[in-house]
Amino acid sequence: MEFSEAEVIAELSKIFTRHDSRVLVGIGDDAAVVTSPLQKTVITTDMAVEGVHFRREWSTPDEIGQKITAANLADVYAMGATPEHLVVAISLTGHESMVWIKELARGIEMEARSCDVLVVGGDIVRGPVITISMTAIGQIDKPILRLGAKVGDRIVISNLPGWSAAGLFLLLHNINVSALSPARCVERALAQFRAPSVPYSDAIELRNAHSMCDVSDGLLIQAEQMATKTRFVLNSDLIRLHPDFADLTGLAAQVGADVWDWIAAGGEDHAFLATGVDLPGFEIGQVVPGTGVELQGVAKKPQGFHHFT
Amino acid sequence: MEFSEAEVIAELSKIFTRHDSRVLVGIGDDAAVVTSPLQKTVITTDMAVEGVHFRREWSTPDEIGQKITAANLADVYAMGATPEHLVVAISLTGHESMVWIKELARGIEMEARSCDVLVVGGDIVRGPVITISMTAIGQIDKPILRLGAKVGDRIVISNLPGWSAAGLFLLLHNINVSALSPARCVERALAQFRAPSVPYSDAIELRNAHSMCDVSDGLLIQAEQMATKTRFVLNSDLIRLHPDFADLTGLAAQVGADVWDWIAAGGEDHAFLATGVDLPGFEIGQVVPGTGVELQGVAKKPQGFHHFT
Numbered sequence: 001m002e003f004s005e006a007e008v009i010a011e012l013s014k015i016f017t018r019h020d021s022r023v024l025v026g027i028g029d030d031a032a033v034v035t036s037p038l039q040k041t042v043i044t045t046d047m048a049v050e051g052v053h054f055r056r057e058w059s060t061p062d063e064i065g066q067k068i069t070a071a072n073l074a075d076v077y078a079m080g081a082t083p084e085h086l087v088v089a090i091s092l093t094g095h096e097s098m099v100w101i102k103e104l105a106r107g108i109e110m111e112a113r114s115c116d117v118l119v120v121g122g123d124i125v126r127g128p129v130i131t132i133s134m135t136a137i138g139q140i141d142k143p144i145l146r147l148g149a150k151v152g153d154r155i156v157i158s159n160l161p162g163w164s165a166a167g168l169f170l171l172l173h174n175i176n177v178s179a180l181s182p183a184r185c186v187e188r189a190l191a192q193f194r195a196p197s198v199p200y201s202d203a204i205e206l207r208n209a210h211s212m213c214d215v216s217d218g219l220l221i222q223a224e225q226m227a228t229k230t231r232f233v234l235n236s237d238l239i240r241l242h243p244d245f246a247d248l249t250g251l252a253a254q255v256g257a258d259v260w261d262w263i264a265a266g267g268e269d270h271a272f273l274a275t276g277v278d279l280p281g282f283e284i285g286q287v288v289p290g291t292g293v294e295l296q297g298v299a300k301k302p303q304g305f306h307h308f309t
Numbered sequence: 310m311e312f313s314e315a316e317v318i319a320e321l322s323k324i325f326t327r328h329d330s331r332v333l334v335g336i337g338d339d340a341a342v343v344t345s346p347l348q349k350t351v352i353t354t355d356m357a358v359e360g361v362h363f364r365r366e367w368s369t370p371d372e373i374g375q376k377i378t379a380a381n382l383a384d385v386y387a388m389g390a391t392p393e394h395l396v397v398a399i400s401l402t403g404h405e406s407m408v409w410i411k412e413l414a415r416g417i418e419m420e421a422r423s424c425d426v427l428v429v430g431g432d433i434v435r436g437p438v439i440t441i442s443m444t445a446i447g448q449i450d451k452p453i454l455r456l457g458a459k460v461g462d463r464i465v466i467s468n469l470p471g472w473s474a475a476g477l478f479l480l481l482h483n484i485n486v487s488a489l490s491p492a493r494c495v496e497r498a499l500a501q502f503r504a505p506s507v508p509y510s511d512a513i514e515l516r517n518a519h520s521m522c523d524v525s526d527g528l529l530i531q532a533e534q535m536a537t538k539t540r541f542v543l544n545s546d547l548i549r550l551h552p553d554f555a556d557l558t559g560l561a562a563q564v565g566a567d568v569w570d571w572i573a574a575g576g577e578d579h580a581f582l583a584t585g586v587d588l589p590g591f592e593i594g595q596v597v598p599g600t601g602v603e604l605q606g607v608a609k610k611p612q613g614f615h616h617f618t
Contacts, residue, residue, distance in 0.1 A: 041350055043429060043446055047398035049436035089356035089442045120352060123442075127358035133398045133432075133442030137352055 042081040042138040046072045050130040058171050061100045063195040064132075065107025067268075070198045071216060072134040073115050074270045077203035078214035081140035083117045088134050091127030104132075107195070115200055146222075148211035149230045149275040149287045156281030158202035158272040160244040161219050162259065165266020165304070167193025169257055180254050185247045198270040206281060209274035218265045218304045222273060223293045231290030232275075236297035238284045239263065258302070264295060265304030351390040351447040355381045359439040367480050370409045372504040373441075374416025376577075379507045380525060381443040382424050383579045386512035387523035390449035394429045395421055397443050400436030413441075416504070424509055455535045457520035458584040458596045464541060465590030467511035467581040469553040470528050471568065474575020474613070476502025478566055489563050494556045507579040515590060518583035527574045527613045531582060532602045540599030541584075545606035547593045548572065567611070573604060574613030 048054060048068045059067070069086070076083040088108060092101065112119055117136065166189035170177055177186045191197075206212055215222040223232045239245065245259075252259035275287050295302070357363060357377045368376070378395070385392040397417060401410065421428055426445065475498035479486055486495045500506075515521055524531040532541045548554065554568075561568035584596050604611070 041446065043394060043396055043444070045396040045398045045430060045432050045442070045444055047400055047432045047434045047436075047440070047442060049400050049434055049440070051437065052400075052435050085352060087352055087354040087444055089354045089444075091356055091358050091361075091440060121354060123354050123356045125356045125358055126361050127356075127440060128360065128438050129436060131356070131358070131400060131436060131440045131442075133354070133356060133440075135352070135354055135396055135398075135444035137350065137446060 040140045042076055042079055042083070042140045042143075043135060044072060044075040044079075045133065045135040046075070047131060047133040059194045061103035062107030062110065065104040065109075066111040066195040067107075068132050068134060069108045069111035070196050070270065071268070072136045073111065073117060073200065074198045074203075074214040074216065076136050076138045077198075077200050078144075078212055078272060079140060080142060080144035080203075080207050080209075080212065081138045083115055083136045083138035085120045085137045086112055086117050086134060087121040087137075088119060088132065089123040089125070090133070091125045091129070091131045093128060093130060094126060096130070142207075144207065144209050144212040144274075146211055146213050146226045147229055148209075149226060149232070150210050151230055151287055151289050152277075153210055153230075153275035153287035154277065154279060154283050155232060155234065155273070155275050155285040155287060156206075156279045156283050157215075157219075157274075158199045158206070158281050160239070160242045160248065160263065160282070161215055161269035161271040162248050162262035162266050163189050163192035163244075164196055164269040165262040166248060166251055166257070167191070168266075168268070169255065169262070173255070175255055180251065185251045188247075189251060193268065196268070196270050199272065202281065203272045206272055206274045206276075206279060209276040209279055211276070212272055212274040215271050215273050216268055218267050219269075219271075219273065220264045220293055220295065220302060221304070226273070226275070227293050228291055231288045232285060232293045233288055234285040234293065234295045236260075236295060242282055258300065260295075260298050260300070260302045261304065264298070264302035267304055349449045351385055351388055351392070351449045351452075352444060353381060353384040353388075354442065354444040355384070356440060356442040368503045370412035371416030371419065374413040374418075375420040375504040376416075377441050377443060378417045378420035379505050379579065380577070381445045382420065382426060382509065383507045383512075383523040383525065385445050385447045386507075386509050387453075387521055387581060388449060389451060389453035389512075389516050389518075389521065390447045392424055392426045392445045392447035394427050394446045395443060396430040396446075397428060397441065398432040398434070399442070400434045400438070400440045402437060402439060403435060405439070451516075453516065453518050453521040453583075455520055455522050456538055457518075458535060458539045458541070459519050460539055460596055460598050461586075462519055462539075462584035462596040463586065463588060463592050464543065464582070464584050464594035464596060465515075465588045465592050466524075466528075466583075467508045467515070467590050469548070469551045469557065469572065469591070470524055470578035470580040471557050471571035471575050472498050472501035472553075473505055473578040474571040475557060475560055475566070476500070477575075477577070478564065478571070482564070484564055489560065494560045497556075498560060502577065505577070505579050508581065511590065512581045515581055515583045515585075515588060518585040518588055520585070521581055521583040524580050524582050525577055527576050528578075528580075528582065529573045529602055529604065529611060530613070535582070535584070536602050537600055540597045541594060541602045542597055543594040543602065543604045545569075545604060551591055567609065569607050569609070569611045570613065572611070573607070574611035576613055
């Protein structure tokens, strides 16, 4: 494809312009927020394709279900909302066993249950590749937008991203993980890639943030999406102080990877990046006048793995 | 696959059982209906896969977009609900042109606009085949269930199904349509297959029905889904009186097809099948004690084309 996802979305946004007063937040944020006469409902959708977003040889079906559900629900929490309902559409090739399908469903159900979310419908079709599409619907009081940052805000992150990128790196490069130490770091990386544990409760604690985003497309990329009206200065010295930094750096060193590629550009790492005052979370920078993102103290531009490039 | 869609849904329903008082209608109907403290929201999702549900050589992108949207919105109306919002997830192969993608979006937008529905979000991913998944969310007062039929109800249909099945037949069998007459019937069949005109307003007029369903999986199959607590007797003599019957029969005769395969077993024909008293629509039968469906006056069991068999 000769154009980026952002270009496609920009084009489509020109077509889907009829956003009247019912739409508080439309295309372009983590989720849509719509009013109705008496309340606000949040809606978000995600699609995952076998071979692109998951591989059956790398993940069990319940891990696949859990991971896709987590990604969908994280978007709802990133809005400051509470997910309530989920619908799931899936295309199957016809070669899956019922056991596989049920395990996939159990993974979905397990993750949904952890957030008290109900799967209320779906669609099953035939297709040449397994594709899973989910839509989460929830309730919301005050949306926390990506573009709500104010000059002077502290920038905080709920947890250190990079573990899922590390796990993907190990799998992609067929690394003999038994030669790596400590084992708990290897296990954490692989587990975070296969079935991430999303810090949903941290997102709830960040509800007085001025802006918030789930950085699942990569920390820098998503910070850039938040920094079009203000400038985000991220301080690598602060990030280095995170309790997980040494573990992740140690793992990266053993496999010849740049830990900043994992932390700053890794995808599928769920962490809530927020700005505001008196926020919980780990401080990594500050919002200043200007636009764009600066990662101070890292010479080489971090490189990520992205589906759509 | 060694099992049917119904079997898969039955299995999944056992896993997704946490339907508390918030869920008025869960898995198994046209759409889910959920309460929230102050209102009822309707949610439904559909997925369509290239080569299975649409072919780029048969349909323009705007026809594809329109058709998939129509199918999704028809499910909302079939619940007695009013759709309000739509989210769309799509996987693209990377070989589509921006023009193609935009035309697809315009088709979606056109159909959504015809129902005053807003596209409020979506997801775009890479995949080996074009897959489009939609979720419609709407408002609802009193859900009209598939299983609400009462003994003594009249069975009505909003329009004669079979035109889309006829169009698919012409395309699947590479029929030289210029040899068929009248041309308006050929055009109607092809148009109804490519971009169906769904009688949404008829569904609104049927809101005092006891039960209702969009028969897009085939009239008999969907009537069977409605007839597990009562028996549906469909009278072919009544159906033969429909003003469209002669046209459709004439087309079938010219191509060696059985018109009852199209009317009673054709898929992707959008018509609202409802039961009740004093209903508008075309009467085709009656609800009696017992269970199951009987199509009186048609000797050969109608055969349909179904994706999942």
